[in-house]
Amino acid sequence: MRRREFIAGAAGAAAWPRLVRAQASGRMRPTGLLTNLTRTDTEGSARDEAFAQGLRELGWIESANLVIDRRWTEGEPELARKYAEELVD
Secondary structure: OOHHHHHHHHHHHHHHHHHHHOOOOOOOEEEEEEEOOOOOOHHHHHHHHHHHHHHHHOOOOEOOOEEEEEEEOOOOHHHHHHHHHHHHO
């Protein structure tokens, strides 16, 4: 595992508790998912599904009370910066 991948994963893990403690209030909650893999990568698809499954187990259902805005950087640092800025905006 490369250093950037580890740091990105750690940052995502740090944000996870805030997301899972949120209570559904009848409105759509925006969530961003930024990954360094490609959309068609098998591992990326598996991670995406595991993320969505974990959220479903906590009561967060995509298109019902949650919107997941996905970005796939394909290992390109410039795309990662660009997409991170887009998700924050």
